[in-house]
Amino acid sequence: GAVVSQHPSWVICKSGTSVKIECRSLDFQATTMFWYRQFPKQSLMLMATSNEGSKATYEQGVEKDKFLINHASLTLSTLTVTSAHPEDSSFYICSAQRDLFTGELFFGEGSRLTVL
Amino acid sequence: GDSVTQMEGPVTLSEEAFLTINCTYTATGYPSLFWYVQYPGEGLQLLLKATKADDKGSNKGFEATYRKETTSFHLEKGSVQVSDSAVYFCALSYTGTASKLTFGTGTRLQVTL
Numbered sequence: 112g113a114v115v116s117q118h119p120s121w122v123i124c125k126s127g128t129s130v131k132i133e134c135r136s137l138d139f140q141a142t143t144m145f146w147y148r149q150f151p152k153q154s155l156m157l158m159a160t161s162n163e164g165s166k167a168t169y170e171q172g173v174e175k176d177k178f179l180i181n182h183a184s185l186t187l188s189t190l191t192v193t194s195a196h197p198e199d200s201s202f203y204i205c206s207a208q209r210d211l212f213t214g215e216l217f218f219g220e221g222s223r224l225t226v227l
Numbered sequence: 228g229d230s231v232t233q234m235e236g237p238v239t240l241s242e243e244a245f246l247t248i249n250c251t252y253t254a255t256g257y258p259s260l261f262w263y264v265q266y267p268g269e270g271l272q273l274l275l276k277a278t279k280a281d282d283k284g285s286n287k288g289f290e291a292t293y294r295k296e297t298t299s300f301h302l303e304k305g306s307v308q309v310s311d312s313a314v315y316f317c318a319l320s321y322t323g324t325a326s327k328l329t330f331g332t333g334t335r336l337q338v339t340l
Contacts, residue, residue: 117270145327145328153332153333154316154330154331154332154333155271155316155330157327157328160327204270204271206271206328216273216320216328217273218263218270218271218272219270220269220270221269221270
């Protein structure tokens with residue numbers, strides 16, 4: 112099946128620093144990728160839709176200046192958490208759509224961010 | 228707007244018990260329906276899917292049938308194993324376009340010996 116990989120799988124950083132998380136589709140091209148945030152024992156919250164070659168579309172309530180998304184190629188999207196604070200600590204998950212017909216998404220393994 | 232409603236967990240079962248996790252949806256169109264599973268410490272994996280009414284998705288002994296008349300997509304398994312312990316998410320999206328998934332809140336399943 113299709114493979115989506117995230118890196119790093121976990122990261123610890125100091126408050127005020129920036130952290131970049133990469134999402135790669137390893138065996139297919141993804142025009143669109145999605146970034147989700149998952150709080151403990153809760154569902155996934157869609158943060159933004161990342162479109163190759165254009166600006167990301169952010170969901171209501173998500174600070175676009177804080178969560179910078181870049182989709183520079185058909186196989187790579189990045190999420191940068193700028194000036195991170197402890198409340199940004201969370202599990203961030205990306206997904207990519209390979210087959211427009213089925214609407215199925217393939218998910219990365221997630222990146223756990225801890226801000227001290 | 229579209230929404231997905233799942234039964235609240237956690238669900239605790241003994242090994243070899245029958246499992247049902249209810250899922251109902253509200254949609255403006257004709258979505259595809261999915262069940263995703265998240266094992267501890269891992270990302271989501273597609274468990275099964277159905278793209279149109281009356282389709283039955285099945286995988287690893289799990290199955291779910293797309294019921295348009297009741298707007299439901301209940302997940303079932305005849306005999307659960309300890310290794311099935313995970314969080315299960317029901318979701319929907321639309322075909323033909325790069326479309327976001329709308330998730331239910333997830334149901335945690337704990338299977339004991």
